[in-house]
Amino acid sequence: MANKKTTIKDIANALSISTAAVSKALHDDSRISTKTKEAVKKVAKELNYQPNHLASALRRGKSNLVGVVVPRTNSNFFSSVIQNIEEVLNKKGYNIIITQSNESYQKECRNIDTLLFTQVDGIIASMANETTNLDCFEKIKSKGIPLILFDRGENDLNVDYIGINDYDSSHMIIEHLTQQGCKRIAHIGGYRHTRIFNNRIRGYIDAIKKHKLPTDDALLIESSLTTEDGRLKMQQLLDLEDRPDAVYVASDYAALGALQVLQENNIDIPNDIALVGFGDEPFTGMVTPTLSSINQHSAEIGKLAAETFLKHVDTTDLKQTLHKQILQAELIIRDSSKIK
Amino acid sequence: MANKKTTIKDIANALSISTAAVSKALHDDSRISTKTKEAVKKVAKELNYQPNHLASALRRGKSNLVGVVVPRTNSNFFSSVIQNIEEVLNKKGYNIIITQSNESYQKECRNIDTLLFTQVDGIIASMANETTNLDCFEKIKSKGIPLILFDRGENDLNVDYIGINDYDSSHMIIEHLTQQGCKRIAHIGGYRHTRIFNNRIRGYIDAIKKHKLPTDDALLIESSLTTEDGRLKMQQLLDLEDRPDAVYVASDYAALGALQVLQENNIDIPNDIALVGFGDEPFTGMVTPTLSSINQHSAEIGKLAAETFLKHVDTTDLKQTLHKQILQAELIIRDSSKIK
DNA sequence: CAGTGTTGCTTAATCGTTTAACTAAAGTGA
DNA sequence: TCACTTTAGTTAAACGATTAAGCAACACTG
Numbered sequence: 001m002a003n004k005k006t007t008i009k010d011i012a013n014a015l016s017i018s019t020a021a022v023s024k025a026l027h028d029d030s031r032i033s034t035k036t037k038e039a040v041k042k043v044a045k046e047l048n049y050q051p052n053h054l055a056s057a058l059r060r061g062k063s064n065l066v067g068v069v070v071p072r073t074n075s076n077f078f079s080s081v082i083q084n085i086e087e088v089l090n091k092k093g094y095n096i097i098i099t100q101s102n103e104s105y106q107k108e109c110r111n112i113d114t115l116l117f118t119q120v121d122g123i124i125a126s127m128a129n130e131t132t133n134l135d136c137f138e139k140i141k142s143k144g145i146p147l148i149l150f151d152r153g154e155n156d157l158n159v160d161y162i163g164i165n166d167y168d169s170s171h172m173i174i175e176h177l178t179q180q181g182c183k184r185i186a187h188i189g190g191y192r193h194t195r196i197f198n199n200r201i202r203g204y205i206d207a208i209k210k211h212k213l214p215t216d217d218a219l220l221i222e223s224s225l226t227t228e229d230g231r232l233k234m235q236q237l238l239d240l241e242d243r244p245d246a247v248y249v250a251s252d253y254a255a256l257g258a259l260q261v262l263q264e265n266n267i268d269i270p271n272d273i274a275l276v277g278f279g280d281e282p283f284t285g286m287v288t289p290t291l292s293s294i295n296q297h298s299a300e301i302g303k304l305a306a307e308t309f310l311k312h313v314d315t316t317d318l319k320q321t322l323h324k325q326i327l328q329a330e331l332i333i334r335d336s337s338k339i340k
Numbered sequence: 341m342a343n344k345k346t347t348i349k350d351i352a353n354a355l356s357i358s359t360a361a362v363s364k365a366l367h368d369d370s371r372i373s374t375k376t377k378e379a380v381k382k383v384a385k386e387l388n389y390q391p392n393h394l395a396s397a398l399r400r401g402k403s404n405l406v407g408v409v410v411p412r413t414n415s416n417f418f419s420s421v422i423q424n425i426e427e428v429l430n431k432k433g434y435n436i437i438i439t440q441s442n443e444s445y446q447k448e449c450r451n452i453d454t455l456l457f458t459q460v461d462g463i464i465a466s467m468a469n470e471t472t473n474l475d476c477f478e479k480i481k482s483k484g485i486p487l488i489l490f491d492r493g494e495n496d497l498n499v500d501y502i503g504i505n506d507y508d509s510s511h512m513i514i515e516h517l518t519q520q521g522c523k524r525i526a527h528i529g530g531y532r533h534t535r536i537f538n539n540r541i542r543g544y545i546d547a548i549k550k551h552k553l554p555t556d557d558a559l560l561i562e563s564s565l566t567t568e569d570g571r572l573k574m575q576q577l578l579d580l581e582d583r584p585d586a587v588y589v590a591s592d593y594a595a596l597g598a599l600q601v602l603q604e605n606n607i608d609i610p611n612d613i614a615l616v617g618f619g620d621e622p623f624t625g626m627v628t629p630t631l632s633s634i635n636q637h638s639a640e641i642g643k644l645a646a647e648t649f650l651k652h653v654d655t656t657d658l659k660q661t662l663h664k665q666i667l668q669a670e671l672i673i674r675d676s677s678k679i680k
Numbered sequence: 681c682a683g684t685g686t687t688g689c690t691t692a693a694t695c696g697t698t699t700a701a702c703t704a705a706a707g708t709g710a
Numbered sequence: 711t712c713a714c715t716t717t718a719g720t721t722a723a724a725c726g727a728t729t730a731a732g733c734a735a736c737a738c739t740g
Binding site for chain 2: 005050051052053054055057058063065072073074075076078079080082083086090095096097098099100102110114116117118119143227256260263282283286287288
């Protein structure tokens, strides 16, 4: 078996034509006769020719690689977004390189450097929890590489963004909980410096006021939103003199931690305390009781992100500017908030 | 700001030396004076030089990219393996391209083609559930590219493999369940054509015999091991005349489905029926009751896979051969199998 | 039949980096 | 001083594909 890889040179030699003719034949250039094209393709198949992507990328100045930066892949939201990005881009001849930041700003920067070094044609990213400094992302922009943000974005970067309406989502949740008769609703939110979590917090506060419910500083807690921190913050709420009768947690993972603590304390969910999460992770339908949550339309977000990137490639003079595509999220009501 | 990218040519011009000298200086070649090296590095920094990875990869015939093929990324096992592969390889200057097959053989093949096209230096893979045809993988081997398999492997490929001892794991589980007093233990296993699931099944059968427990064909069921199928197969077991008093499920996801069905039928876990899963996914510690499971040492597997790849690169004449690295799995006993 | 197009290729430069082979200058030892 | 080694570079040819420019050969037109 041929150990060395076949190049267009081999094909050219076999047919006694130039490598240029071979290259054009393989790209169906109109200036090559049908006869030659067929001959070239036949030989290419026989020799098991596979184009050297590096060479063509170098010559054409584009790699057909798109970098994806996510906080982690082992959440259903991100893995579903990624899957859909991949599906759309593969069809157009692009491949994706997935990197995870593990919510670390340092890792995120290193990942971005890696992607730039690999000469990706674009980057689709969702920011780490830690990220406040935007230098890394500015660097991408300054290189003239399309940058598309989703879910965890930042207006100040002035780039395309795809996400859901977090502010409205909070309203939907509070609306639902008040309908269930809840009067003292707490919120375990994310860090305020992250725009989406801040929007959820603002939505929570405004909705509480709108429904003329008590606003109590003790009921609004910032959290890293891990399962472990969800446990801690829920315990904190239970330790209050005046306990809430409902808790809205800005992430399903943290909500899961909260759920465990409630059960360990033999608290009746939802009758003593109702619980609503965020993200509609598959496990929300699997725990007992099943957990109400917000569906973020991950598939749609992935598709839109990929299509937005493609728009940038197709439109050469398209300049980066703040262009938000906001999807309307959907509240999935399950047992954890259905008060009898 | 410089819109065009800086190349070694720019550095060479700035210092009136050759590009060769610049290249060598940047690689700390011994034949370049310290003075020149320093000057080159200084100018490189000033001009914000970033090496063109494509060019160097083309010239050196290696891309420093490693492809990873997994069934999916949104399981803790795979995402943890990936994270550890990445950690080890990044340190050595390699980047990884992650692709998911979604358990589809077709997608797996396309992913592999993509990776080969991208000129990866090696591929680390875990096979899709569907995969029985090994042509795609033979293709990798025939190109002379190192292939390392983990978890879902296949002896016939004669390549490196890293995994746990599935056969022994089954023994551990049956041992534990009999100690708890279980006498009629069922197994919801994976498809027999997948080696690891077959090993778990063989382990189950042999352990049952060893403990002189009844072997009943109705107690051994093959499954796709999704949560949904776990529900179906558990229901099937409940419909039996003579129900089991323990069920060992070959995947945590399917075990979760089983757990739901048991709860819906108001069956006391573990006292009526004990339950053990496989994989030690984080949710096993979060559901009620917490689910006993097998820790597969994902971090260790990722590290070993990466290190095995590096061994192939370092040892030029290392030929591909069946070399198994088997880790001893650990049984994590939780409430679902602690009979009072 | 000269002029103009069209067809179907070839030539050669190019992308940015690496590296084998060469060279000039300086240093070393007897 | 001569022969030899060491040092610090330079030159030029790759790597494999793409593409602008060139050029035969033939067809067509008025």
